[in-house]
Amino acid sequence: MGFQDKRVVVVGGGLGGMAFMNAALYAGVKNIQCYEQAHQFGEVGAGVDITANANRILDAFGLQDSLVSRSSPQLPYYMQYHNYQSGKYLGHIEEFSKPHARLIHRAHLLDSLKEPVPEEKLHLQKRLAFIERNGESAPYILHFEDGTTAEADIVIGCDGIKSRVRRELGFSDSPNYSGQVVYRGFVEYKDLPENTATLLRNVVNFRGPKRHLLCLPIGNPATNTDRVGVIGFMTESLDSWDSENWMARAEITTLHDHVRDWCPPVQDIIAGLQAGSPDGRMMKQALYVRDPLAKWFEMNEQNAGIVLLGDAVHSTLPHQGQGVCMAIESGIALATILAHWKNDDLQAAFQFYQDLRKPRTDRVTRTSFEAGKLASSDAPDQLSESFNPQVLMERMKWIMEYNVLDDLKVKGAEYMDFRDSRI
Numbered sequence: 001m002g003f004q005d006k007r008v009v010v011v012g013g014g015l016g017g018m019a020f021m022n023a024a025l026y027a028g029v030k031n032i033q034c035y036e037q038a039h040q041f042g043e044v045g046a047g048v049d050i051t052a053n054a055n056r057i058l059d060a061f062g063l064q065d066s067l068v069s070r071s072s073p074q075l076p077y078y079m080q081y082h083n084y085q086s087g088k089y090l091g092h093i094e095e096f097s098k099p100h101a102r103l104i105h106r107a108h109l110l111d112s113l114k115e116p117v118p119e120e121k122l123h124l125q126k127r128l129a130f131i132e133r134n135g136e137s138a139p140y141i142l143h144f145e146d147g148t149t150a151e152a153d154i155v156i157g158c159d160g161i162k163s164r165v166r167r168e169l170g171f172s173d174s175p176n177y178s179g180q181v182v183y184r185g186f187v188e189y190k191d192l193p194e195n196t197a198t199l200l201r202n203v204v205n206f207r208g209p210k211r212h213l214l215c216l217p218i219g220n221p222a223t224n225t226d227r228v229g230v231i232g233f234m235t236e237s238l239d240s241w242d243s244e245n246w247m248a249r250a251e252i253t254t255l256h257d258h259v260r261d262w263c264p265p266v267q268d269i270i271a272g273l274q275a276g277s278p279d280g281r282m283m284k285q286a287l288y289v290r291d292p293l294a295k296w297f298e299m300n301e302q303n304a305g306i307v308l309l310g311d312a313v314h315s316t317l318p319h320q321g322q323g324v325c326m327a328i329e330s331g332i333a334l335a336t337i338l339a340h341w342k343n344d345d346l347q348a349a350f351q352f353y354q355d356l357r358k359p360r361t362d363r364v365t366r367t368s369f370e371a372g373k374l375a376s377s378d379a380p381d382q383l384s385e386s387f388n389p390q391v392l393m394e395r396m397k398w399i400m401e402y403n404v405l406d407d408l409k410v411k412g413a414e415y416m417d418f419r420d421s422r423i
């Protein structure tokens, strides 16, 4: 049964939207189109960490080889910690999950997700302006800024933390500034002295007072995709910041001002960033998050509806590396529900999706906020009851060990028909 007769439109072709397109292919949602505002599919920023809970799903989609060839080889540690000033090694969290975490350039992840999706389902330069309800030809007519339209029975808002679709649902809440900005960039291994390059073949967090510098060995040396993703979380006020535009190019010296008295490897990283940047600048982003939403969807009297996914509904601070991972989990959940729901009650199907996902994504949002407080520190030289590798690992186990496909099968057994399904 499911909702195979419905026209499904996805707004936003970022990592969440593209992951949903893969989930739709996997689950068998066929009548689907994706509209992205940009003139090409692309991602900026440093790398991302994709953890076991999401890799399990991506592997089920058949993306394992594509991702592994572009990701860090298996690392011994999930993360290791160093004092910001002395460089002293503080401890590490063992890599405890399977499949192991994959550190990958955002653009490469998007490429891997895009490859299986038929071109005719993807539309560029389509910026959603507004959604018309109860049009003559469809329950929803999406109007894009270029004057074109698209018809839909189900609209899926994957358009990020500033989501236009979310506003269509009537939410006018403001995002919350985390108190930190992030400086994001890459360093080529060839631009680092050998000892620092060797150190940065690991995930390293230089833990400083109210700031930390996270270095990710992204990509795979075998395919020449390897480099160091640098993410500097720095506490700054927004006084001199245009909050409408959360992203900017900043002088690398602005990041350097935060870390001038940090240890020699950090100075090497700054020099490496300079060497790789023709204009001496790097990306700077004010880090925002939204409070969890009480309602993730709206219904239309024609048994049609709008529903949210990814940062549009469950944005989270990145301190547990889960924003994309949660979008991947939500994507397979929603696609499975749409493909396999036993009857034609779309409202019940959306409610099931929300009930399945919201407790978990709310908890990730909350614990990621707490993890951010632990990642930077006022006493960065010390392990404590709450900051030590064993406790940090225990904090994250419930995230990594979860299998959304198993959860769907158990909680959805009554409502979904999994015969003839790959689930």
Ligand SMILES: Cc1cc2nc3c(=O)[nH]c(=O)nc-3n(C[C@H](O)[C@H](O)[C@H](O)COP(=O)(O)OP(=O)(O)OC[C@H]3O[C@@H](n4cnc5c(N)ncnc54)[C@H](O)[C@@H]3O)c2cc1C
Pocket: 011, 012, 013, 014, 015, 016, 017, 035, 036, 037, 038, 047, 048, 049, 050, 126, 127, 128, 129, 158, 159, 160, 161, 163, 164, 182, 184, 231, 309, 310, 311, 312, 316, 318, 320, 321, 322, 323, 324, 325, 326, 327
């Ligand atoms: C510093 C940092 C580090 C992070 N690290 C990790 C990590 O290691 N692991 C992890 O899992 N997550 C990480 N995240 C979180 C992750 O980046 C986000 O959760 C993820 O990108 C959200 O994907 P999305 O598709 O929901 O939204 P977005 O990535 O924001 O994509 C939204 C898409 O919608 C398009 N769009 C917007 N408005 C419109 C419109 N009106 N019409 C049409 N298209 C539109 C946009 O152009 C964009 O392509 C990190 C985030 C930050 C800031």
